[in-house]
Amino acid sequence: MKLSGSPVLRLSTRLRPCQFSSLTARRCLGTLSRPTPLLVPRCGPLFSGRRCMATQSPSPLPASEVNPPKEAQKAPAELAPEDEVYHGPLTTTYRRLKIFSLSTLSLTFAVTPLIFIIETTSSLPVVARFALAGMAMAASGVSTALVAWVGRPYVATLRWLKPEGAQAAGSGNALEMTTYTLAWHQRITTVYDTAFLVPTSRPFATWELAEGFKLPEDEVERARAEGLIPREETIAETRNKAGEVLGSWVVSWDENGVGTCRQIGKVVRYFNVHQELLSRPIR
Structure with a gap:
């Protein structure tokens, strides 16, 4: 482990069966826009990866820099090449399964009231009608909840983030994983240190x-x-498609070097990946 003297200090170690991970610092990103406010990174010794607002007066630039040609525009430097991006082979299957489950649940709730008004059921007692309707709705609800629970951790897309800047001071490994909710809402989770990803019994x-x-x-x-x-330190963050932070996974280190993690907001904690299809290891 190396401790740097810069404002961004991180501890790093590899996670083994009998060892624990280390402190890591998050990547600090800045976005430049003229003449609007400029986003610049502020990486303090306690909280890394936060953004603060600062203003910068626009300076005259050549036309070629203001409007660069399309061939000069490149993909973000932190993303791995497209041929190294992992794509879950069962993404389409899970999507169809979720659509079918939601459709059957909606149909069940729509048709259930007919049990009380159809003439052919007039001979059934009211209690029997309520029991029949309850069983139909419960069966459909349980199956839909099961599909949501099984498919929630499935990773549709996984990208390696290149170890640059503050992130390189830590383990040098970070991942961006995309999952989907039952209603097929996108959830993008960035894990800033893959040493915090451990095998699960779920x-x-x-x-x-x-x-x-x-x-x-x-x-x-x-x-x-x-x-x-x-x-x-913030270990992971979950964002929606619009880039809004929904939750984070934070570790608190005490004076004895014991780190306790806690969840803030709604963060995706579990991930289902076909490890045999990964082009390279995560660590």
């Missing part, structure tokens, strides 16, 4: 975000001397 899932860690004693002493602990 059915229909491969990884989960770890709940806690314990640093080695030598690293604890070194971090305490540098003032790195106690502190908090």
Whole structure:
């Protein structure tokens, strides 16, 4: 593990069966726009990856820089090449299954009231009609909930993020994984350090975000001397399609080097990936 003297300090170690991960710092991004406010990174010793607002007066630029040719425009540097992007082979299957489940649930709720008005059921007692309607709605609801639970962690797209800037000071590995809800709403989860992805016992899932860690004693002493602990770090964030942050996974380190993770908001914690189809390991 190396401790840098820069404002962004991170601890790094690899996660093994009997070892724990380390402190990591998040990537800080800045977006330049003229003449509107400029987003610049602020990476403090306690919270990495936060953004703050600053203004910058526009300076005259050549026309070629204001409107660069299309061939000069490149994809974001942090994303891996398209041929290295993982695509879940069962994405279409899960999508059709969710559509079918929601359709049957809606149809059940729409048809159930007819049980009380159809003439052919007039001989049935009212209690029997309520029981029949309840069983139909319960069966459809349970099946839909089961489909949602099974398909929630399935990763449709996985991208490796290149270790640049502050992120390179940590483990140098980060992932961006896309999952979908039952209503097929996109959820994009960025894990800033893949060492926090550990095997899970949850059915229909491969990884989960770890709940806690314990640093080695030598690293604890070194971090305490540098003032790195106690502190908090954001390990993962979940955003919707519009880029709005829905939740985050934060680790709090105490003076003894024990890290406890907690959830803020709604963050995707479990992920289902076909590891044999990955072009390279996540660590």
